[in-house]
Amino acid sequence: MTATIKSAELREMKSDIKKADRATMAEKLGEALASTYVLYQKTQAVHWNVTGPQFHGVHKLTEAQYEDLAASIDEIAERIRALGAKTPVGLSTYIENSAIKDQVKYGDVESMLKQLSEDTLTVADQMREFVKTAEEADDVFTADLLTARIGVLEESSWMLSASM
Template structure:
């Protein structure tokens, strides 16, 4: 009896739930990213310069994260979501449509990051259960960075 392994030596059946969770993270990350682009383009007011730059910094970082999550899914031998309909259907983060208040933009960004952290913690737990050190390392780093950004955005809002 042979056990089917993926290209990095993990059991395919053991990584099925992990891949689903990573795709959920990918979907949430994509909507978070697009929200940041929206805010970067549409922010105005007395905090324009600092928020315009901050949103750009955050979406640039998010773009890298999106690519890394998709590549991790591929490394596990699965297909990452790649269409907006898949992202929208599988994201807990909602699109921020017409937002004109800069404080609300920061609040939404903080809340989106908190939602990402929630998904990342689920991924981290499952990755631990299947001994997927690559995913553990990747997601641990995201959690650390996202928690710090949540703290900073929360301090900005006070």
């Protein structure tokens, strides 16, 4: 899993969030970034490989979802930087630290949508745990950021499930 971020590695800054709590949140956000990045790639893979009568609807749905995920990747990374830490880098780092596996099981549209829907909820559940950590650290901005992402992810999962 993620290498522990040490408080000494953070840039100095004036903040009501304790340095140790900023390090913890940056680490958790690094894991959320990894999971979001893998989900982004998997969503694109479904988008590119969907076929059949549901093609147009699923193609458009997954396009909207991966575009949203791309924007959220940037938001999460920028929050890590705002907390004074460096963002994790490298695809192998993201795959290793993701809550979901990076492989898409090709099959019919329904099986790909089912997997993507389940993965989306897994990322939402991971973020829900991190909201608790942010609240304990009195990091309200991170808690709000993740809470908003949870809502988007749950809606995305529902849309994927409803498309089956």
